[in-house]
Amino acid sequence: MNTNILQVKDPILSIENLSVAYDKNVAVKDVSVGIKKNNVTAIMGPSGCGKSTLLRALNRLHELYENIHTTGTVTLNGEDIFKMSPIKLRRKTGMVFQRPNPFPTMSIYDNVIAGYKLNGISQKKQERDEIVERSLRDVALWDEVKDSLTKKGTFLSGGQQQRLCIARALAFNPEIILLDEPTSALDPVATSKIEDLLITLKETYTIIMVTHNMSQAARISDYSLFMYLGELVEYGKTKNMFTNPQDRRTEEYLTGKFG
Amino acid sequence: MKVVSEIDNINSRIRKDRVFLGLVVLFSVITVSPIILIISKLIEKGYKQLSFGFLIEKTPDTMQAMAAIANNELIPGGIVNGILGTVLMVVLASVFAIPVGIITGVYLYENQEKWMANLTRSISDILQGVPSIVLGLISYLWVVKHVTNGFSAMAGSFALGIMMLPMIVRSTEETLKMIPQTLKEAGLALGIPYWRVLFGILIPTGFSGLMTGILLAVSRVIGETAPLMLTALGSSVINTNIAKPTSAIPLLIWEFYNDPNMVDMIWSSSLLLMIIVLAFNLTAKQVAANRK
Amino acid sequence: MNSDKITKIVLFSVSFIILIIAGGMVFSLVGGAIPSFKTFGLGFITSSQWDPTDGRENYGALPFIAGTLITSFAALIISFPLSFATSLFLGEYYRNTRVAKILGTMVDLLAGIPSIVYGLWGFYILRPFLIGLGFENQGFGVFTASIVLAIMIIPYATSLSNEIISMVPNDLKEAAYSLGSTRYEVIRYVTVPAARSGIFAGYILAFGRALGETMAVTMLIGNANRIPDSLFSTGNTMASVIANQFGEADGLKLSSLIAIGLLLFVITGIVNGIGKMIIKKMN
Ligand SMILES: Nc1ncnc2c1ncn2[C@@H]1O[C@H](COP(=O)(O)OP(=O)(O)O)[C@@H](O)[C@H]1O
Ligand SMILES: [Mg+2]
Numbered sequence: 001m002n003t004n005i006l007q008v009k010d011p012i013l014s015i016e017n018l019s020v021a022y023d024k025n026v027a028v029k030d031v032s033v034g035i036k037k038n039n040v041t042a043i044m045g046p047s048g049c050g051k052s053t054l055l056r057a058l059n060r061l062h063e064l065y066e067n068i069h070t071t072g073t074v075t076l077n078g079e080d081i082f083k084m085s086p087i088k089l090r091r092k093t094g095m096v097f098q099r100p101n102p103f104p105t106m107s108i109y110d111n112v113i114a115g116y117k118l119n120g121i122s123q124k125k126q127e128r129d130e131i132v133e134r135s136l137r138d139v140a141l142w143d144e145v146k147d148s149l150t151k152k153g154t155f156l157s158g159g160q161q162q163r164l165c166i167a168r169a170l171a172f173n174p175e176i177i178l179l180d181e182p183t184s185a186l187d188p189v190a191t192s193k194i195e196d197l198l199i200t201l202k203e204t205y206t207i208i209m210v211t212h213n214m215s216q217a218a219r220i221s222d223y224s225l226f227m228y229l230g231e232l233v234e235y236g237k238t239k240n241m242f243t244n245p246q247d248r249r250t251e252e253y254l255t256g257k258f259g
Numbered sequence: 260m261k262v263v264s265e266i267d268n269i270n271s272r273i274r275k276d277r278v279f280l281g282l283v284v285l286f287s288v289i290t291v292s293p294i295i296l297i298i299s300k301l302i303e304k305g306y307k308q309l310s311f312g313f314l315i316e317k318t319p320d321t322m323q324a325m326a327a328i329a330n331n332e333l334i335p336g337g338i339v340n341g342i343l344g345t346v347l348m349v350v351l352a353s354v355f356a357i358p359v360g361i362i363t364g365v366y367l368y369e370n371q372e373k374w375m376a377n378l379t380r381s382i383s384d385i386l387q388g389v390p391s392i393v394l395g396l397i398s399y400l401w402v403v404k405h406v407t408n409g410f411s412a413m414a415g416s417f418a419l420g421i422m423m424l425p426m427i428v429r430s431t432e433e434t435l436k437m438i439p440q441t442l443k444e445a446g447l448a449l450g451i452p453y454w455r456v457l458f459g460i461l462i463p464t465g466f467s468g469l470m471t472g473i474l475l476a477v478s479r480v481i482g483e484t485a486p487l488m489l490t491a492l493g494s495s496v497i498n499t500n501i502a503k504p505t506s507a508i509p510l511l512i513w514e515f516y517n518d519p520n521m522v523d524m525i526w527s528s529s530l531l532l533m534i535i536v537l538a539f540n541l542t543a544k545q546v547a548a549n550r551k
Numbered sequence: 552m553n554s555d556k557i558t559k560i561v562l563f564s565v566s567f568i569i570l571i572i573a574g575g576m577v578f579s580l581v582g583g584a585i586p587s588f589k590t591f592g593l594g595f596i597t598s599s600q601w602d603p604t605d606g607r608e609n610y611g612a613l614p615f616i617a618g619t620l621i622t623s624f625a626a627l628i629i630s631f632p633l634s635f636a637t638s639l640f641l642g643e644y645y646r647n648t649r650v651a652k653i654l655g656t657m658v659d660l661l662a663g664i665p666s667i668v669y670g671l672w673g674f675y676i677l678r679p680f681l682i683g684l685g686f687e688n689q690g691f692g693v694f695t696a697s698i699v700l701a702i703m704i705i706p707y708a709t710s711l712s713n714e715i716i717s718m719v720p721n722d723l724k725e726a727a728y729s730l731g732s733t734r735y736e737v738i739r740y741v742t743v744p745a746a747r748s749g750i751f752a753g754y755i756l757a758f759g760r761a762l763g764e765t766m767a768v769t770m771l772i773g774n775a776n777r778i779p780d781s782l783f784s785t786g787n788t789m790a791s792v793i794a795n796q797f798g799e800a801d802g803l804k805l806s807s808l809i810a811i812g813l814l815l816f817v818i819t820g821i822v823n824g825i826g827k828m829i830i831k832k833m834n
Contacts, residue, residue, distance in 0.1 A: 390819055
């Protein structure tokens with residue numbers, strides 16, 4: 001057993017021997033790791049090391065593409081995610097993408113409620129209003145948009161759009177939120193707003209975030225994974241990893257030798 | 260949350276998803292079935308008559324056809340007058356449309372956003388949408404009435420030519436746009452005069468693209484009937500005088516269709532027409548595919 | 552004068568040809584139509600009379616305008632489920648697969664079949680089939696013509712919508728999937744709405760195609776100079792009346808046929824213009 005990898009007790013999400021290949025090119029190699037509930041876990045590593053690939057395996061997005069092959073097991077609260085319907089799994093896991101991507105044909109309101117609409121769940125207007133307000137308040141966007149809920153989401157600024165996308169992911173009350181470099185397309189002010197937001201959100205949700213920004217990982221994550229060439233090199237408390245990295249590759253990355 | 264698990268029913272949604280995919284596949288198959296139905300019908304009913312003689316003999320007259328039918332024989336003769344008429348008119352149309360179309364395409368490429376170019380581009384687009392029968396009318400008003408003073412191959416090819424023109428203009432411009440700008444600049448930087456860069460570098464580089472456009476344009480006009488009815492009229496003899504009425508394969512099909520004694524000839528003629536059109540069409544696709 | 556300048560002048564003057572043709576076309580159509588418009592005035596468009604008898608000649612184009620619009624519109628409706636499904640097949644479900652390539656080629660070939668061959672197929676195969684189903688008028692009429700017309704315009708409607716559907720960004724669709732939607736729901740709520748103006752433009756352009764189709768319609772619509780009173784009645788279209796009656800036309804009749812050509816030119820121009828404008832707005 002690799003001693004550089006922290007063993008987590010009672011993980012909400014447990015990944016075992018997960019490998020993902022694009023055709024014959026293996027992008028994630030035999031990763032085993034447990035994710036702790038109500039924490040922010042950062043996935044770090046140089047570009048192309050398989051961070052996004054790992055993240056997207058967790059809500060089975062890879063199944064949309066025929067050339068991607070996934071092996072291994074992942075359990076969410078003890079339940080094998082590959083045995084449940086992807087619909088159910090994806091409702092328990094919200095996802096936020098690198099580029100803000102509100103649905104361009106929907107209003108701000110409809111974007112927030114999109115999860116319900118797309119799942120064919122109908123509710124009373126009052127219920128919907130409540131969900132929209134709660135979700136927008138959760139991402140600190142309510143005050144900025146409450147008078148323009150019927151406008152298209154694409155009219156917002158980049159940072160607002162990304163918060164709207166987080167609200168869209170939250171509206172469905174997922175257990176886990178997966179974020180793939182959510183701030184890499186944003187300016188510093190918008191970035192710090194989202195970082196603050198994630199710190200408050202971890203009280204309710206478990207957050208897994210890909211970032212190639214080390215200081216961001218240091219600022220907001222509790223645990224960090226360091227990946228290199230598709231392999232999980234090191235996993236532990238973020239504080240420990242930054243002050244005392246175990247693996248030479250982690251150390252080189254953190255000191256800016258590559259990446 | 261109670262909303263999530265109770266209200267909706269995942270199974271019924273998955274079923275809906277499957278049914279929808281099934282419908283998409285079913286309707287897509289229905290969409291392309293006519294091509295198989297039509298071609299197989301043409302082959303079934305037309306192959307018997309397709310012989311070498313069919314390609315080199317003139318159309319029989321009604322009497323010959325009647326006699327053959329009475330004796331339970333295949334109608335004698337062929338459609339060489341139509342084949343040669345089609346070749347004559349398509350070649351004439353190309354002689355007009357290809358150079359003018361390519362040069363206009365080059366002009367549009369060179370002057371992307373100038374208002375003259377925008378106007379020309381829009382006009383070309385409009386021309387491409389004009390129904391072919393209207394182009395036939397125009398050629399009648401101009402060529403039949405004022406140039407050849409009667410129905411003629413020239414009038415027919417003019418109608419086909421203005422049909423081809425906008426297609427070639429567009430494909431030329433699109434092709435040139437895909438050639439890297441640096442290629443042109445490299446040529447000009449060597450001090451080569453512009454027209455040499457054009458004919459020596461740009462057009463050869465985009466050759467297969469231009470060829471695709473031309474072949475598609477030809478395949479589109481070969482089957483045209485309506486504009487020829489108003490211009491070339493048709494003829495039962497081989498005609499090489501561009502100022503005289505001339506036959507064409509689609510015109511012969513129309514004549515056979517209207518003559519109860521000749522009806523048996525429509526299938527073989529249509530089969531031949533279809534083969535020619537498909538040959539141009541598929542060659543165009545092949546040329547385009549090789550480019551990539 | 553240097554060669555670059557000469558080249559420029561040659562390019563400019565040759566590309567003027569297309570403008571002259573288009574301008575001359577409008578000029579000649581209008582010129583040719585004037586006698587008819589002068590004689591019948593607005594009545595040319597609103598009257599249903601078509602009487603070539605010498606001495607009391609009277610021409611009104613309403614039945615042909617109505618016939619053209621009705622058959623084209625019916626064709627559009629018939630083709631919609633087929634071409635919509637096909638564009639989802641090509642642009643979404645089987646995008647970039649071999650089977651899509653084959654199907655796409657076949658759809659393109661549909662556009663290559665000459666109008667007259669469609670007409671023959673409609674006449675000898677489809678029509679008897681419809682008669683077997685109990686159709687009147689020997690199976691001729693608006694419905695028969697519209698079915699064949701629908702098949703003919705499928706490639707035009709499909710090619711644009713397929714392209715636009717396949718251009719809907721992946722991350723939008725992934726966002727919808729990650730909320731738990733099925734593929735059908737992604738298509739219905741995200742993909743199609745995002746592509747809708749392109750899809751719409753494709754159908755407009757296909758409609759423009761249908762308006763001008765001549766031979767197949769001529770062979771199937773029954774060529775009755777009257778306003779179709781039902782989907783199954785016979786009628787005539789602008790393009791087919793020109794094709795049918797041109798041979799014996801001169802004087803006022805010729806002018807009236809040219810006037811119909813002018814109307815057809817204007818109507819297709821407007822329809823195509825709208826389609827092109829939507830496409831331009833999308834970019
Ligand atoms: N859709 C894809 N098809 C093929 N290879 C891919 C695809 N996406 C990513 N890869 C490859 O997988 C590896 C990991 O990519 P990714 O997970 O996106 O890295 P990261 O997010 O860490 O930058 C890279 O080598 C990349 O080239
Ligand atoms: Mg990535």
